[in-house]
Amino acid sequence: MKKALVSALLILTAIPLLLAVGQLPPHGSAKSPAYEHVSAYYLEYGAEEAGAENIVTDVILNYRGFDTNGEVTVIFTALAAVMGVLLLGRESRHPVEQPTYPPSIVVRFIVRLLAPFIAMFAIYVILNGHVSPGGGFQGGTILGALAIALTLVLGENEARRLIPEGARPWLQAAAPLTFVGIGLAGLTDVGVYLGFPTVETLTWVRTMWLLMLEIGIGLGGAVIISSIFWTMEGER
Amino acid sequence: MSQVFDIVLLLLLITCAVAVIRSKDLLAAAIIFSAYSLIMCIIWQLRGAPDVAMTEAAVGAGVTTVLFLVTISRTVRREK
């Protein structure tokens, strides 16, 4: 009975989807409205007008910077949500049997060996977001993943020391705060929230702001991801 | 030629998705999900979207899988 209902529902969803997709502008066409309207403008003027050679970076940090402002707030919301749901809940009624294996020597050695290189790569990704693929969030996630790997090897207490307790709430809020900061700088300098200077002589300011945004997103992302991991992992 | 490669990748993607759903072992499902994300990431790289591919590799295959693994280690490993 349930199976029949589910398959009926799936078929009912599939038919309109397939029909509608059949009427979309053909895949890969350079003549579709999606390609000829706003994005044509971005591709044409983005590199000089918005300050980064990577047009995707232009779009997420400059043209549609407010979306990213919202996006970093979403990650912060996730952190606050995980903290709100997990922090110091009541004692477990059904404790999980936790066999604790110390990680093998191979894992420990490899992680220790690779850690500096991973960190370097992450920083490279963050700082080169405006000229190559990647950017703040990607690099931040790699840093966060490094923190997670180090937690497995060093143990949680050692790894937590990477991010000082006192600075942690500030760092967790780093990404939205950087956005608000740059936004207000734009407000005073250009007269609009998140405005970037477009004057020829001020291009270095623009690049610097873009870089600061990338660093802020990267740092905030890394700290938030590792904090979420630690909070979830600390639940036994 | 590239058309064939595309089709192979897309079929692999669908196979992975089905395997995630069918596997009774949640740990295996999480690992297959990671593979699924990586295939998706290759497809996006081929489609000229390296930024998205990179994010998917870091977030989809990396962080999401880690979160699944933590959850599985804190709850149960087998689906009933």
Next chain:
Amino acid sequence: MVLWPHWLVAVIIIPLTGAVLTPVVGRDRPKVASLWSLGTMALTSVAATMLIIRVAQEGPFSYMLGDWARPYGIELRFDEFSASVAIICLLGLLALMFSYRYVAASIHESRIPYYYSLLLLNLTGMIGFVVTGDLFNLFVFMEILSLSGYALVAISGERTAEMAAFKYLVMGAVSSLVVLFSVGLLYAVTGSLNMADISERLAGVTDRLPVMLALAGMAMAFMVKAALFPLHIWLPDAHAIAPSPVSAILSGLVVKTGVFGLLRAYQIFYGAGNYDLTGLNTALVWLGAISIVMGAFFAIFQEDIKMMLAYSTISNIGYIVMGLGLASQYGMIGATVHIFNHALIKATLFLGAGALIHKTGYRTLTDLRGVGKSMPLTCMALSIGAISIVGIPPTAGFLCKWYIALGAFQAGQPFFGFALVFGALFIFVYYIRMVNSFYFQQPTHPEILSVGEAPLSMLAPVLVLATLCLVMGILGRLPLSFIEPAVLRMLGTFGG
């Protein structure tokens, strides 16, 4: 007046900054966190007031972020519908004030800064949702408000709360995804994400199927968010089990964002001019009518006072959606004003119920018998709320329901006018039951007669809201005439 043009962005940025700083400021100091969030919200209210003064003076206006011209950057757009920021700020302030004592008693101390942070984020999300003029930005703010909403339901740490939150989360996440899909479809056929621009360009689209699918997807997803009848199953648990100030916000405001999303979709498609929306309108009117009756019907059988209020929300969302679907001038006006008024009334009821639960520790109507003698002010406020929600003349609920009924006649569908009256009768029955058990029945628990009145930080918000219910009943024409030009502009050649 340097700030004059910038209030529109300030109204989002202030609560956002306040929210991310709450854990910094309020770590280990729950009282400071509470005061900080109150201060943030007060500042936001100032910005909101400025915006409303401006929209009343000069009509709708925009703010182009980053100084990019219309389709290229993100546009914030403030029109008469966006004046909902007023009610968001008001309820936000009162709920934060109410939380001061309530939260200390019911939430673990280490979670309290995050509680305030999430509540502020939720309000930020809603403010952003109503002022943005960009479809994808709408999605981003929707995610902020939904994500914080799920967490707020679960924050008390009760087992049932967490299960309710998970159910809410799964349905909410699927519906958000459908919204994203619809945004993608609209982008594919128009190449733009700006609502006004999409609206213009939609008129020239020849292949209509993807557009209709996008409309259907958005309608469906927003119906989930608004908890319209067959898609309401997440609502009763989530709203009943959440902490009371959160229930007030969720029931008064968050479900309305679904309705608001529908309103925005309507604006886009009415603006395009050559789309036939009869199918959607019919569906909305019928679903609205069914929601009114079914919500009220289920509410009659609820013992738990907050559960009853939650079902009553479904019923009232039915009124609003029916008014929208009627697509006549009166119906539309009534529906938009009912968004405001229902938020006021439902917040009164939920905060009042929260005060009762906080003081007595009981939550079913049987257990609460006789509480009217020991907490007279709270119970009076609750009674005023009950009268308003039924729609008895001098109160806030009357005029908008009257307008929706008029709208049904104006649209030539008097049947729905009768459905509305019928629903009001049901609602009358269960609120009478509530009032009856407060005042006229022998207490089940004698000790209930000796509990005192709620503390001031709880009583004040409840009384303010109850007063507003009465005042809005008398000044009811004010919001009606305020919203009228926007509705007329939107309906254009359609309807009245």
Next chain:
Amino acid sequence: MINALWNNLDYAASIVLFLIGLYAVIAKDNLIKKFMGLNIMETAIFAFIVALGVVDGGDAPIMGEGARAPFTNPIPQALILTGIVVAVSTTALALSLVIRIHKQCGTIEADELRELE
């Protein structure tokens, strides 16, 4: 229609993935499995939107030396970057709830949880 789908393989594949995910969300009882299904649905939608921006023979939209037109459409990519972040945020919250539910009820099967209520 078959022809249209053959030319739009990406769209077709993402719809299939969407349905697979939807099936898991509706039919599976295990909460972690449900959420894996939801993640598959999410990536399916992302794949669909990225496919909207593909241009035949298009390069990544990165200007600078050696860059040659046509470039793929940057907007869908930017949207999906945000989308992926939103997806992982939702996942983190959902999985925290799953951990809590398991702690309190000892099971994460929806049918057993329903009996507990």
